[in-house]
Amino acid sequence: MLYWRMETSSSMTLPARAGAGPDGAGHLSGTISPAFEELFRTEYVRVVAIAHRVLGDQAEAEDVAQDVFVSFYRSHPANAPYGPAWLHAAAAHAALNALRGRDRRSRREAAQALPVDAAAVDDPSEVVAASETRDEVRAVLGRLPERSAALLAMRYSGLSYAEIAAALDVRASSVGTLLRRAEDAFRRELR
Amino acid sequence: MNDTDIVRALGATEPQVNTEDALTRFRARVESEGIAGVAPAARRRVTSRWLQGLAAAAGVVIVASALTLSGVADSVLKIFEPKSVVAVPITQSDLNYLGQACSGLNLQDCMGAYGTFVWTTPPQPKEVQSRSQASAEAGFAVQAPTAVPSSVTGDPRYGVINRSSATFTFSADSTRQAASRQNRTAPPLPANIDGSKLFITGGPAVVQIWGAPTGHSGQGGPDIPTLIVGQAKAPTISSDGVTVDQLRGYLLSQPGVSPQLAAAIRAIGDPSSTLPVPVPAELAISHPVTVQGVQGLFVGDNTGIASAVIWQKDGMMFEVIGSFTESQALSIANSMR
Numbered sequence: 365m366l367y368w369r370m371e372t373s374s375s376m377t378l379p380a381r382a383g384a385g386p387d388g389a390g391h392l393s394g395t396i397s398p399a400f401e402e403l404f405r406t407e408y409v410r411v412v413a414i415a416h417r418v419l420g421d422q423a424e425a426e427d428v429a430q431d432v433f434v435s436f437y438r439s440h441p442a443n444a445p446y447g448p449a450w451l452h453a454a455a456a457h458a459a460l461n462a463l464r465g466r467d468r469r470s471r472r473e474a475a476q477a478l479p480v481d482a483a484a485v486d487d488p489s490e491v492v493a494a495s496e497t498r499d500e501v502r503a504v505l506g507r508l509p510e511r512s513a514a515l516l517a518m519r520y521s522g523l524s525y526a527e528i529a530a531a532l533d534v535r536a537s538s539v540g541t542l543l544r545r546a547e548d549a550f551r552r553e554l555r
Numbered sequence: 556m557n558d559t560d561i562v563r564a565l566g567a568t569e570p571q572v573n574t575e576d577a578l579t580r581f582r583a584r585v586e587s588e589g590i591a592g593v594a595p596a597a598r599r600r601v602t603s604r605w606l607q608g609l610a611a612a613a614g615v616v617i618v619a620s621a622l623t624l625s626g627v628a629d630s631v632l633k634i635f636e637p638k639s640v641v642a643v644p645i646t647q648s649d650l651n652y653l654g655q656a657c658s659g660l661n662l663q664d665c666m667g668a669y670g671t672f673v674w675t676t677p678p679q680p681k682e683v684q685s686r687s688q689a690s691a692e693a694g695f696a697v698q699a700p701t702a703v704p705s706s707v708t709g710d711p712r713y714g715v716i717n718r719s720s721a722t723f724t725f726s727a728d729s730t731r732q733a734a735s736r737q738n739r740t741a742p743p744l745p746a747n748i749d750g751s752k753l754f755i756t757g758g759p760a761v762v763q764i765w766g767a768p769t770g771h772s773g774q775g776g777p778d779i780p781t782l783i784v785g786q787a788k789a790p791t792i793s794s795d796g797v798t799v800d801q802l803r804g805y806l807l808s809q810p811g812v813s814p815q816l817a818a819a820i821r822a823i824g825d826p827s828s829t830l831p832v833p834v835p836a837e838l839a840i841s842h843p844v845t846v847q848g849v850q851g852l853f854v855g856d857n858t859g860i861a862s863a864v865i866w867q868k869d870g871m872m873f874e875v876i877g878s879f880t881e882s883q884a885l886s887i888a889n890s891m892r
Binding site: 397 | 569584
């Protein structure tokens with residue numbers, strides 16, 4: 365019985381119940397709490413960065429980020445200790461969902477947005493090469509297992525191993541191994 | 556594509572975002588769509604999931620003697636102090652009833668279905684670095700197995716839970732509301748039970764875990780402990796008037812309590828000194844065993860994946876849990892010194 369209780373607790377993943385926050389917190393209507401604003405200011409850039417790694421389009425990444433913060437706002441207290449980890453994971457998964465749901469038109473739009481990201485590259489041939497590479501990268505991310513793709517998106521957007529571990533609910537000591545596996549899978553998919 | 560290309564592709568140019576503009580956009584959306592947020596939660600003292608697990612364990616240690624898993628009182632009384640343990644089979648329908656009655660298995664919510672549960676001294680688990688430190692914190696000599704199977708490796712982690720106490724006040728209103736949430740009608744709470752109190756104490760307790768979870772359960776390795784050893788001062792319960800028989804009779808008459816469960820609880824010879832251990836009837840087996848020279852209880856799941864030995868000796872409750880055969884579990888239990 366002790367074991368059962370401990371497993372129940374230790375296997376808990378990021379709380380995701382809608383409508384009522386963990387700890388039975390009530391709902392607020394109207395103004396956004398200072399705690400939420402602080403969380404938003406602290407994490408918004410990184411949430412966008414994660415989504416941007418997956419989507420390659422800033423406007424789309426910011427839309428995903430807004431949706432992610434709305435989801436969190438609806439269901440979780442702003443000062444929840446798991447807040448940043450939840451947001452990072454949600455950003456990766458929401459962006460991957462968006463990536464997989466893209467139709468041909470959105471892919472064309474994403475391609476058109478590339479020169480903005482590649483503005484620092486002077487040589488047009490490099491711009492084209494960079495564009496093709498990023499298209500390929502996104503296609504591969506869309507084919508990888510969800511967690512591998514999320515891990516790559518988080519790592520290459522600058523999250524630390526500890527932050528990735530918290531977001532993916534794995535041991536920090538395992539992140540390096542998981543990352544290498546994800547990179548290997550990424551390379552295989554490119555061949 | 557080589558590694559440099561991957562880095563270049565994945566490590567694309569940082570997006571230039573304006574956080575304040577984004578926050579303004581967020582505020583406007585929340586307002587226009589009428590989105591309600593969740594109020595900030597009170598900060599928890601427990602800082603890791605592992606310690607949260609210990610808190611849950613403390614709750615079980617303390618309350619297992621007051622209510623069985625079905626939320627039914629097993630044994631209450633003037634003074635309750637378990638001197639033996641007995642298995643009480645819980646059926647799936649009992650568990651279903653519990654889930655409905657308790658809004659989940661949260662201890663406080665569950666007991667809230669029958670009244671008001673208040674920690675007077677809440678369990679505050681903490682991790683310590685050694686057995687001697689655990690003994691010093693708990694105030695008793697912590698025992699440890701002197702022989703373990705080869706599957707158990709490394710050093711254990713030690714958790715200590717302070718002596719805790721709680722008061723539970725029966726409430727006819729709460730009971731009615733809990734029944735009505737399930738579209739059932741509860742039998743009226745006898746006047747002498749309504750408002751009566753139980754005073755529950757438990758612990759200190761020490762939990763030793765080999766292969767202790769780090770709080771993450773991922774691909775990087777198994778987070779399932781290989782061995783858990785629990786030791787606690789036996790819980791005690793006192794009441795301000797209601798007797799064991801009165802309480803047991805009333806709670807067994809609650810809707811949703813299966814006849815099998817009721818019979819098993821009624822069969823407990825001396826409820827004031829017997830700790831009932833809920834055992835899922837369809838999933839586990841259990842039978843009495845002799846351990847450390849006293850009668851204990853072996854509980855194993857039908858697949859043989861998990862097993863436990865539970866016993867009481869010299870005022871202490873002990874548990875050995877892991878993925879062992881019965882003989883392995885008993886060997887570990889008997890090697891405790």
